[in-house]
Amino acid sequence: MFATYVLVAAASLSAQVPDNPIGHGCEYCENRGTEICENHDKDLLPLEEQVLFCSVSAACKKCAGALLVDCVRCNGGPDNILLESRLLRYERFAASPAAPEKLFDRPLTRIITEHYDILIDIDTVKDGTRKLNAHELAHAMAIELEAAAALLNEHFGAKPQDCSKRTRIWYWANPKDHKRVNLEILEQNSDMGFSLYGVNPATSACTAAKGLDSKALNIVSNAVHKGTHLRFSNLFRVEWIGNKKAGWFDVGAAHWYEDKVFQRVSTYCIDEANNDLDYEGGRWHVAMRRYLLKHKEGLLPDLLAQISGTLKEEQHAVAWCLYDWVATVHPKALKPLLMGYKDRKESRDLFRDFLGMSVLEAEQAWRIWVAETYPIKDPKPRKNL
Ligand SMILES: [Zn+2]
Ligand SMILES: [Zn+2]
Ligand SMILES: [Zn+2]
Numbered sequence: 001m002f003a004t005y006v007l008v009a010a011a012s013l014s015a016q017v018p019d020n021p022i023g024h025g026c027e028y029c030e031n032r033g034t035e036i037c038e039n040h041d042k043d044l045l046p047l048e049e050q051v052l053f054c055s056v057s058a059a060c061k062k063c064a065g066a067l068l069v070d071c072v073r074c075n076g077g078p079d080n081i082l083l084e085s086r087l088l089r090y091e092r093f094a095a096s097p098a099a100p101e102k103l104f105d106r107p108l109t110r111i112i113t114e115h116y117d118i119l120i121d122i123d124t125v126k127d128g129t130r131k132l133n134a135h136e137l138a139h140a141m142a143i144e145l146e147a148a149a150a151l152l153n154e155h156f157g158a159k160p161q162d163c164s165k166r167t168r169i170w171y172w173a174n175p176k177d178h179k180r181v182n183l184e185i186l187e188q189n190s191d192m193g194f195s196l197y198g199v200n201p202a203t204s205a206c207t208a209a210k211g212l213d214s215k216a217l218n219i220v221s222n223a224v225h226k227g228t229h230l231r232f233s234n235l236f237r238v239e240w241i242g243n244k245k246a247g248w249f250d251v252g253a254a255h256w257y258e259d260k261v262f263q264r265v266s267t268y269c270i271d272e273a274n275n276d277l278d279y280e281g282g283r284w285h286v287a288m289r290r291y292l293l294k295h296k297e298g299l300l301p302d303l304l305a306q307i308s309g310t311l312k313e314e315q316h317a318v319a320w321c322l323y324d325w326v327a328t329v330h331p332k333a334l335k336p337l338l339m340g341y342k343d344r345k346e347s348r349d350l351f352r353d354f355l356g357m358s359v360l361e362a363e364q365a366w367r368i369w370v371a372e373t374y375p376i377k378d379p380k381p382r383k384n385l
């Protein structure tokens, strides 16, 4: 068997050294020293390699999550280092179970990525004509969450370690389980979806809730949207801006990354009373172009005064549209705006300092940009994951 000392030895020995303890593998393992573990779904294997931890892989009796097994015909090869480092990583994550895993004392499907710690507890949900089980849904969610996280990181010059902790994302098929998690972990006496902002962010929802309707696309879209709010609440500094006069930025961004990934917005999570909202079918380019032509009066003074929970239905779309303008035309302003709002600074001052214009000038520039660049037809929304 292969030992962990090779990890250390590997750093100082080159593969050309004849008595290399790493080994050269054999013909059978194509000189890798390892073989791919056969216990895993071939379609999911590439996805397994993209995540830091998957509880389903971790439960594999042959590889314990390494996805590789030692070649039995030789003394090992270069891929044994990969095998060992994966095993160490899996051991580390397995040793710190998520709070709901401890609460329920039963195995839950858990996937950990650079930015997120995902728990899914369902039988199956629909995705177009397919059905996804918890494992498949968790991997699909991991992909989309990380795609949105990468966009956000690029905008804000952020790295995973710029958030205080990974954002915890939990979905439950059983409303009773969701309620118990709300009550006993998040300390909320509510049946509704709930998000905890700040130092150790989390969101929990029931997959059968209105708007999610046990559909994979809705659930993952919801996760991407909420993930943005939650990351904002601890990016660079722990401070939630949704309760300050920065609702447009908090909500606009959450809609923006959701739309960027799915070409459609379906989540209005801030105010539970807003659960029935579905402004213009969640496709907002054409709607906003029309809206701005119809509403010539200044929209920003009112919009910029709102907290996240007080935005009206169409203001969600206006906030998205304004964020779209800043993210596209003034991307360097995003980080100072976020940090300024965390400091409770006024939009008036932040716009002057980082957009180089007054609120009135910003409104004019934004309106012109929308009129000149928005398409006549909305981009086609994704129909499934
Ligand atoms: Zn071999
Ligand atoms: Zn997996
Ligand atoms: Zn395995």
Ligand SMILES: [Zn+2]
Pocket: 225, 229, 251, 254, 267, 268, 269, 270
């Ligand atoms: Zn939201």
